[in-house]
Amino acid sequence: MKNLQEWSIIRFDEPEISTKKALRMKRQTLLLFAMTFFLILMCLTMDAEADDMATAEAVNNSELNNDESAEKAREIMQYIDDLWRGGSSKATIQMTIKTDRWERNLTMTGWSLGTDYSLVRILSPAREAGTATLKHKNDIYNYLPKTDRTIKITSGMMMGSWMGSHFTNDDLVKESRMAQDYDQRIVFDGVRDGTDIYEIQLIPKPDAAVVWGQILFIVRKDDRMPLKARYYDDAEKLVRTMTFDDFKTMSDRLLPATMRLTPEDHPGEFTEMIYKDIEFDLDLEPSFFSLRNLRSP
Numbered sequence: 001m002k003n004l005q006e007w008s009i010i011r012f013d014e015p016e017i018s019t020k021k022a023l024r025m026k027r028q029t030l031l032l033f034a035m036t037f038f039l040i041l042m043c044l045t046m047d048a049e050a051d052d053m054a055t056a057e058a059v060n061n062s063e064l065n066n067d068e069s070a071e072k073a074r075e076i077m078q079y080i081d082d083l084w085r086g087g088s089s090k091a092t093i094q095m096t097i098k099t100d101r102w103e104r105n106l107t108m109t110g111w112s113l114g115t116d117y118s119l120v121r122i123l124s125p126a127r128e129a130g131t132a133t134l135k136h137k138n139d140i141y142n143y144l145p146k147t148d149r150t151i152k153i154t155s156g157m158m159m160g161s162w163m164g165s166h167f168t169n170d171d172l173v174k175e176s177r178m179a180q181d182y183d184q185r186i187v188f189d190g191v192r193d194g195t196d197i198y199e200i201q202l203i204p205k206p207d208a209a210v211v212w213g214q215i216l217f218i219v220r221k222d223d224r225m226p227l228k229a230r231y232y233d234d235a236e237k238l239v240r241t242m243t244f245d246d247f248k249t250m251s252d253r254l255l256p257a258t259m260r261l262t263p264e265d266h267p268g269e270f271t272e273m274i275y276k277d278i279e280f281d282l283d284l285e286p287s288f289f290s291l292r293n294l295r296s297p
Contacts, residue, residue, distance in 0.1 A: 066185065073184035073200045077217070079224050081177050083255050086280035088113045096272045097165045106163065111282075115177065117289035122163070131163065134294040140169065143294045150291065159211045166240065166261045166271040170211075181208035182215065189221075196221040212239075225256060238264045250278045 084091070088111075095106040106128060112118040121132040130145035140153040158170040178184075181204060188199035202215040213234035218227045229242040240263050244256035260272045
């Protein structure tokens, strides 16, 4: 009987001991789970804070890089604006105009003083000789010797063709200035077709009196020489492309001596301007750019 009683005690006490152990292990497991969850939560919070800090730093760096990009782009476009101009200049230019119906060549002389004054006069052929365009501050005039007429160009005529070419009156006298009339930013910085370049996007400022909805300039990085410019309308449609070539030093200044303008709607047509010579920093006065001198051969 004794053995039976002992057996009975052992038999009925063992489940009680197992239940206590199970409860204790369950409490320990729950505690470990709670501690693990707390640690995970802390790690997630720290990661989120780190991500927020990284994001804020990235935004600040992006804004800084955008500011630096815009400033660099503005400096490059300022340089290109003045590339053929200087404080004052005189140039001899040959222009070839090719359309689907005809082709002709012009030789002309151009003078400029700062950004307010310029005068372009055709030298040949004889039937066009004496035709001239004058910019005097905000006023622009064309002189037609055949009819002995002086015509004032209105703002609405600035984008009209000059002498039947694909260049506009604005192109010829550079009424608009890319560094002033457009916001610029570098949209590509790297090697393309074996050349290290910047691609600069120009978007017109809200109050700028310009016709182009966007211009994309491709510039050689090492010397800031323009290689190509694409002109888009307000609907982002490509209208024309300007290419720059034949880089040479004239009057101690490196510049592209040849520019070719091709209209997108007539790819077989073009107008090409070749600078035969150019001088800078001449002794010119504003009085040189007068209506009287516009009419003088």
